[in-house]
């Protein structure tokens with residue numbers, strides 16, 4: 001074996017071990033949110049911290065620099081793998097060890113404080129810890145940017161190869177059309193019937209599991225459990241999702257599960273050859289969100305699939321309070337002014353994201369003081385949504401992200417919507433029978449198209465390349481806005 005082969009073998013063996021430990025970490029978190037005994041929380045925090053130390057040390061391993069310098073890729077996938085390992089290593093070594101430890105400590109402390117503050121509607125009690133987190137994030141961003149823009153460096157941890165300025169341009173073009181459409185829909189005065197239950201918990205879970213499998217979720221390599229917040233966890237052969245049930249509202253359980261199924265299907269469909277390597281997972285948060293969103297919205301909330309789902313709902317629950325499939329479709333897509341991002345409709349959702357993106361960029365740039373955040377949030381919300389924020393839990397305390405140190409994460413949600421818009425346009429062009437298939441509850445061709453065009457590649461191609469090759473066009477907001485205008489224009493007669 002040549003010296004070169006040895007370096008690459010060593011590099012890849014090291015990467016495989018790190019990828020396996022990443023999966024172990026996800027299993028620990030999954031367990032914590034689902035079945036862990038309540039009294040085990042403190043011990044679990046120690047277990048997670050110990051494993052995190054091991055994983056971080058592996059990414060910092062000084063031998064990586066030598067192996068990386070010598071490793072010669074044999075093909076494009078190996079080149080991609082080497083580049084990711086180098087990028088992860090570069091980000092890790094640019095972050096001073098004491099700063100990394102402090103970031104981890106504050107993000108765990110911050111989430112605890114946020115839970116208390118949100119419950120007590122206590123912004124003042126949360127500000128000192130948020131102030132510390134923002135200061136640490138600015139420092140971390142600056143360290144990782146190595147002379148570049150701090151926010152861009154944070155963003156790159158979730159969506160590589162795009163800058164905040166590029167995202168701001170896309171959002172700037174989206175905003176006028178979105179606001180105009182939302183205003184016309186709200187001014188239409190059209191009333192939408194809401195579903196009436198009750199909706200039995202066991203029946204909801206049974207229907208939800210059936211729907212997840214229709215969307216291609218493989219229960220031999222996954223499972224669905226209950227948790228406070230729906231999430232997807234794991235890659236490859238073990239990808240689990242969680243859901244939650246509200247007996248008054250079956251749509252929450254159904255659509256959050258379809259959303260998480262999109263995330264999970266992406267992870268399950270990555271080429272098995274990449275399993276337990278740096279390539280064996282979704283390539284970025286934005287591309288991940290494109291899969292969850294297209295499953296949930298373009299497919300799951302589309303008129304054709306809603307027709308099939310209405311029949312299933314009636315079989316499962318009897319009379320659900322709406323007379324026909326059209327009324328059910330309208331209920332599923334009801335546009336309403338709301339305060340909470342995670343409960344918002346397809347039109348308001350991106351406005352929530354744009355607002356958070358602008359505020360967090362200003363915080364990291366130092367243009368907005370943490371002490372002024374609540375006022376800035378409330379002013380912006382009223383300007384964008386037309387109603388004043390009644391309480392912090394419906395305002396700046398509603399999301400966990402900032403308390404957990406996740407700065408640069410929010411814009412990837414809307415980027416995911418933009419990618420989903422591009423992908424859906426391409427899918428419809430490729431699959432002329434799509435509407436008929438969806439109307440009979442057959443998601444097979446649609447999900448197979450996504451598995452082939454996007455999911456199987458894992459991280460073997462860069463995020464933008466995945467979308468561009470799947471669609472044959474560049475990434476643009478046009479298809480998403482065309483889709484929204486057509487859908488909600490028809491629903492609301494505007």
Ligand code: ZN
Pocket residue numbers: 259263289292
């Ligand atoms: Zn998601």
